[in-house]
Amino acid sequence: MATIADQRQAKASTVGGTETLEPLANEDVFFNVLENAEKDRPATRPIYLDAQSTTPLDPRVLDAMMPFYVDQYGNPHSRTHAYGWESESATDVARKHIASLINADPKEIIFTSGATESNNMLLKGVANFYYPKKNHIITTLTEHKCVLDSCRFLQEKGFEITYLPVRSNGIVNIDDLKAALRPTTAVVSIMTVNNEIGVIQPIKEIGQLLKTYGAELAKELGRGTPKPFFHSDAAQALGKIPIDVNEAGIDLMSMSSHKLYGPKGIGAAYVRRRPRVRLEPLISGGGQERGLRSGTLATSLVVGFGEAARIAKEDLPYDHAYISALAKRLRDNIMSRVEMVMLNGDPKGYPGCTNLTFSYIEGESLLMALKDICLSSGSACTSASLEPSYVLRALGLDDANAHSSLRFGIGRFTTEEEIDFVCDKIVSVVTRLRELSPLWEMVQDGIDLKSIQWSG
Numbered sequence: 001m002a003t004i005a006d007q008r009q010a011k012a013s014t015v016g017g018t019e020t021l022e023p024l025a026n027e028d029v030f031f032n033v034l035e036n037a038e039k040d041r042p043a044t045r046p047i048y049l050d051a052q053s054t055t056p057l058d059p060r061v062l063d064a065m066m067p068f069y070v071d072q073y074g075n076p077h078s079r080t081h082a083y084g085w086e087s088e089s090a091t092d093v094a095r096k097h098i099a100s101l102i103n104a105d106p107k108e109i110i111f112t113s114g115a116t117e118s119n120n121m122l123l124k125g126v127a128n129f130y131y132p133k134k135n136h137i138i139t140t141l142t143e144h145k146c147v148l149d150s151c152r153f154l155q156e157k158g159f160e161i162t163y164l165p166v167r168s169n170g171i172v173n174i175d176d177l178k179a180a181l182r183p184t185t186a187v188v189s190i191m192t193v194n195n196e197i198g199v200i201q202p203i204k205e206i207g208q209l210l211k212t213y214g215a216e217l218a219k220e221l222g223r224g225t226p227k228p229f230f231h232s233d234a235a236q237a238l239g240k241i242p243i244d245v246n247e248a249g250i251d252l253m254s255m256s257s258h259k260l261y262g263p264k265g266i267g268a269a270y271v272r273r274r275p276r277v278r279l280e281p282l283i284s285g286g287g288q289e290r291g292l293r294s295g296t297l298a299t300s301l302v303v304g305f306g307e308a309a310r311i312a313k314e315d316l317p318y319d320h321a322y323i324s325a326l327a328k329r330l331r332d333n334i335m336s337r338v339e340m341v342m343l344n345g346d347p348k349g350y351p352g353c354t355n356l357t358f359s360y361i362e363g364e365s366l367l368m369a370l371k372d373i374c375l376s377s378g379s380a381c382t383s384a385s386l387e388p389s390y391v392l393r394a395l396g397l398d399d400a401n402a403h404s405s406l407r408f409g410i411g412r413f414t415t416e417e418e419i420d421f422v423c424d425k426i427v428s429v430v431t432r433l434r435e436l437s438p439l440w441e442m443v444q445d446g447i448d449l450k451s452i453q454w455s456g
């Protein structure tokens with residue numbers, strides 16, 4: 001691939017060859033990269049359908065970030081000069097955009113490195129602050145690993161954890177939650193949108209239940225008794241579906257920038273101020289971010305996250321309609337042409353996350369045969385083996401079906417042509433793999449596989 005300097009040199013030689021080249025300005029580099037992005041991309045680049053894993057940076061976001069890598073490099077916490085002030089003011093604007101996307105006050109936004117850090121900081125922070133008066137945590141079996149592992153960490157420290165099951169559509173049963181609440185419950189952590197199946201949890205009902213329970217508790221034990229706080233991991237929901245922390249009664253929330261076309265390495269925690277939720281900080285130091293997360297803010301990343309949030313708020317209805325149409329196109333196309341395909345999770349979930357089971361096919365063989373499409377399977381890679389997804393298992397899928405599942409992550413930049421290509425490819429590969437499968441042949445012959453006693 002020719003560099004910008006090579007291209008300029010070549011151009012100069014064709015018009016006489018002796019021209020002295022001016023030094024490159026930052027804008028030249030930036031616009032050249034944008035102009036040539038299409039040309040420089042190898043023709044063999046696979047189709048990206050893994051939007052839950054991460055999303056590409058929106059070029060508008062990069063545009064907003066660039067000055068803070070080059071000219072405006074002041075430390076946003078430097079109070080004594082203009083470089084500091086301009087960086088601080090840019091982080092203030094970003095904070096406002098993020099707060100506005102979830103109807104919060106900018107002071108309630110704490111920047112972190114991503115949703116993993118936010119989940120750790122919020123769960124461990126709130127649990128430690130209210131311990132030992134409160135020593136119980138409620139979560140669900142289908143949370144992201146970083147929530148489950150934070151709970152496990154607290155369990156080892158002496159906290160009691162209730163892991164709620166979910167129904168076969170992936171949605172938690174409010175009555176189960178009601179029954180699990182105790183006066184000692186410090187926090188209830190239930191995600192807004194699931195990262196594997198796109199299921200949207202009933203966060204408004206959960207928030208309302210916790211408010212009512214908290215009011216009863218205060219009547220019984222006296223005013224000032226804290227309610228069980230509501231934490232929601234909204235990494236997959238932010239900018240994808242409308243979120244209003246006040247309407248939903250959310251006290252603590254985790255967010256990530258790279259899931260909504262912003263840069264990687266930056267996220268945020270929402271921490272309610274009224275009524276105040278107290279946390280023990282995980283990171284101590286200069287006292288930045290209300291003393292909850294010390295360290296110099298990464299101005300360019302913060303600005304990028306803010307711009308991604310601003311765009312997400314503006315484009316949310318358009319993005320949602322566009323992604324819903326693409327998801328419908330994908331589901332209708334595949335499910336009308338292939339037998340025994342099952343949609344996992346509530347069909348009214350977030351459409352950009354479509355999880356399908358192709359019975360009698362190994363998801364891994366399917367992925368191998370789909371080398372030109374980037375997808376994620378219903379399995380998690382551990383050091384020694386491929387474990388079936390614990391989320392799909394929690395819905396009641398057996399290991400075989402969990403292994404036969406694929407997640408299609410559709411995003412803002414996915415095209416209709418890509419969806420059509422993926423559908424054709426899936427149909428042909430599934431048909432071919434099933435033709436090779438003895439199990440599929442038995443099913444075609446009307447044999448009930450469950451009635452077979454396998455040896456070994």
Ligand SMILES: Cc1ncc(COP(=O)(O)O)c(C=O)c1O
Pocket residue numbers: 052053113114115116117144146191193194195233235236255256257258267
């Ligand atoms: C639901 C959920 N929570 C948390 C995370 C972790 O986010 P981050 O990569 O910002 O740490 C992810 C990303 O995979 C996610 O999907």
